[in-house]
Amino acid sequence: MDSSDETALHQDAALSRTRLALWQKLQKSASVIEDELRRRLRRDCDSTLPRFDVMAELAAAPDGLKMSEISDRLRVSAGNVTGIVDKLAEEGLARRVAVPGDRRASRVELTEKGQGAFAVLARIYESWINEMLGNLNLDDVEGMILRLDRLVDALDTDEFGALSRKSEER
Amino acid sequence: MDSSDETALHQDAALSRTRLALWQKLQKSASVIEDELRRRLRRDCDSTLPRFDVMAELAAAPDGLKMSEISDRLRVSAGNVTGIVDKLAEEGLARRVAVPGDRRASRVELTEKGQGAFAVLARIYESWINEMLGNLNLDDVEGMILRLDRLVDALDTDEFGALSRKSEER
DNA sequence: TTTAATTGCTTTAAGTTTGAAATTTCATGC
DNA sequence: GCATGAAATTTCAAACTTAAAGCAATTAAA
Incomplete structure (x- = not known):
């Protein structure tokens, strides 16, 4: 191994460390902000971040979304989406609509009340x-x-399993 | 309101939108990476992200940390830290050490086994x-x-409650 | 057709996480 | 001393999450 090889290795190692530091800062920023959003949504809006996220996806989809589409876009399990949508439905903020031609699936959409509530939430x-x-x-x-x-x-791109679906599907 | 005021307002609104877009990308990047780390830690290392995080804090603190310090630094509830440290202790990776002069508190530190295990994990x-x-x-x-x-x-700096503690304490 | 495989969603069980008591100990003022 | 309040943890119940199993409906194959 000559000295230029050694230099290259050293640079790789240094870059690797710097990338790690970046990830740590990224992670911290995101979690500080997320925690604060969670806290404010609970305190000021009697809501939660997962509910807000689902409503945001629905608000951006005029024709509603299938359960599986919500689950893919938010990268949460299907079972989890079932529970969140159940609660939104109980409160009259969203509803399931039958999909003609496929009795397994249902489309979820915001009710008018849900649209109104989300409009307020989104501004805040x-x-x-x-x-x-x-x-x-x-x-x-x-x-x-x-x-x-x-x-x-x-x-x-980098294969990372379930997570690439979102962009592939669009 | 004259036209320069209007322009300023418009710029503010545009910047606000752009900041929102940034947050959404930040949030997505962080959660994609986090999910993948979680998956790999479970699959390849029979561990979890919270455990890794606790071990990382302990590894960086030669004299160990109080439970409350772990909780502050990782921004997870105190009750949660109790559970995570319990499990690390069960597996012989960490131990609680009495704090002389304060029988309420205990200092948590990695065992030698824990240090070894973390050294391997950290490289991966x-x-x-x-x-x-x-x-x-x-x-x-x-x-x-x-x-x-x-x-x-x-x-x-911006007051955001529990989250500023980390830097204040250092 | 009948069978098999897949899809879309829900249910269930197990594990996490949190926030709010409850507990124990420490510190302070009287 | 003694009372009161604060601090450090732990315990506990409720909410959330996921992975896996289960169901019903759809599609493809034989």
């Missing part, structure tokens, strides 16, 4: 995010989006 | 991260670290 939610990310300026935000897009592309 | 873990973040080069990584540091600083 965005303002919270805007507050929490308040010290990142436009350049920062765009720079990070650029790099995260690249990261997500790689994660989707 | 870093290689996984290095693989998953493989398409981010040094510039990307450093650019993101820079911005995430600023974000974390703001999150710590």
